[in-house]
Amino acid sequence: MKILGIETSCDETAAAVVENGTKILSNMVASSSEMHAKTGGIIPEQAARQQVLSIIPVVEAALSKAKLEPSKINTIGVTVGPGLVGSLLVGIETAKTLSLLWKKPIVPVNHLAAHIYANWLETENKPKLPALALVVSGGHTDLVLMKEHGKLNWIGGTRDDAAGEAFDKTARLLGLSYPGGPAIAAKAAEYKNNKSKLKMFPRPMIKRDNFDWSFSGLKTAVARQISSNEKRVSKEKLAAEIQEAIVDVLVKKSLRAINKFKPKSFLLAGGVAANKRLRERFQLEIRNTDFRVPSPKLCTDNAAYIACFAHYNHSPVPWPKITVNPQLTITGQA
Ligand code: KG4
Ligand code: ZN
Numbered sequence: 001m002k003i004l005g006i007e008t009s010c011d012e013t014a015a016a017v018v019e020n021g022t023k024i025l026s027n028m029v030a031s032s033s034e035m036h037a038k039t040g041g042i043i044p045e046q047a048a049r050q051q052v053l054s055i056i057p058v059v060e061a062a063l064s065k066a067k068l069e070p071s072k073i074n075t076i077g078v079t080v081g082p083g084l085v086g087s088l089l090v091g092i093e094t095a096k097t098l099s100l101l102w103k104k105p106i107v108p109v110n111h112l113a114a115h116i117y118a119n120w121l122e123t124e125n126k127p128k129l130p131a132l133a134l135v136v137s138g139g140h141t142d143l144v145l146m147k148e149h150g151k152l153n154w155i156g157g158t159r160d161d162a163a164g165e166a167f168d169k170t171a172r173l174l175g176l177s178y179p180g181g182p183a184i185a186a187k188a189a190e191y192k193n194n195k196s197k198l199k200m201f202p203r204p205m206i207k208r209d210n211f212d213w214s215f216s217g218l219k220t221a222v223a224r225q226i227s228s229n230e231k232r233v234s235k236e237k238l239a240a241e242i243q244e245a246i247v248d249v250l251v252k253k254s255l256r257a258i259n260k261f262k263p264k265s266f267l268l269a270g271g272v273a274a275n276k277r278l279r280e281r282f283q284l285e286i287r288n289t290d291f292r293v294p295s296p297k298l299c300t301d302n303a304a305y306i307a308c309f310a311h312y313n314h315s316p317v318p319w320p321k322i323t324v325n326p327q328l329t330i331t332g333q334a
Pocket of ligand 2: 111115137138270271300301
């Protein structure tokens with residue numbers, strides 16, 4: 001079974017071919033993030049216009065890298081939400097057109113749930129279910145219990161900003177480039193002192209007996225620190241403090257959830273899962289549960305996990321019924 005995945009939810013235009021839900025035959029990503037770096041964030045209209053320019057070359061590149069004729073593709077999987085409506089529509093309309101042209105079924109894909117499937121890629125040793133999954137992306141932070149494919153129960157999430165958003169917004173306050181996550185991580189890596197002493201910023205709700213997070217206060221605390229800067233803290237230390245504050249609350253609450261739900265595996269996913277410190281902390285602190293995290297380039301947006309989701313949740317929908325769903329939640333039906 002060879003599935004063509006198409007992903008255009010935000011500023012990446014991506015297409016990939018995945019065989020049998022695991023083997024990546026091609027995985028092409030064109031990003032307009034450099035364009036957005038100039039404005040310090042995404043302007044949706046510009047992102048959508050760039051999607052229109054990139055989609056056909058990216059799909060062609062994915063097929064040619066996989067050395068496949070369209071006739072050899074079994075199914076098309078396409079992101080229908082959540083995301084920016086203009087960007088999403090480009091992928092959806094392309095998928096519908098190709099489906100008609102090539103006479104192939106389409107599987108609508110939930111981008112957030114699909115992030116988790118990066119853990120099924122390029123491995124013979126599939127994660128065991130039930131699994132607990134933490135999806136940390138630019139706009140979402142969700143903890144879900146996955147009993148079987150297609151059955152996700154929401155356990156907790158952010159009450160305000162997402163973890164990725166906290167990285168992006170605080171990076172901006174530090175004068176670092178967009179996207180902020182990799183920029184903060186790079187700056188923090190220059191801070192060589194003891195990480196266990198990084199306690200400058202608050203860890204909201206860390207003691208509460210739930211699985212929710214709140215990141216908006218971090219932004220305020222960082223802004224206050226920068227404007228006073230009475231302690232003359234270096235940018236490297238501030239970046240390390242920000243990263244540690246975000247990582248700390250993500251790890252502590254997830255460990256509590258692992259303790260309560262006792263899943264067979266814990267799956268980290270989403271763009272923030274590319275963060276080295278977050279991966280390292282989970283690696284060190286998770287015991288007696290199989291911890292999985294995809295390689296960093298499979299964590300950030302790409303179409304390989306979209307194709308993988310379509311493999312394990314293979315419910316094709318007639319193309320006229322496929323519609324954009326910008327507000328889709330992680331447990332929602334795509
Ligand atoms: O999943 P993703 O690629 O796109 C969305 O679906 O949102 O996540 C993007 C988010 C951005 O907020 C970006 O700053 C963050 O992931 N990110 C990171 C790292 N790489 C990407 N955050 C922390 N450390 C990183 N290395
Ligand atoms: Zn994403």
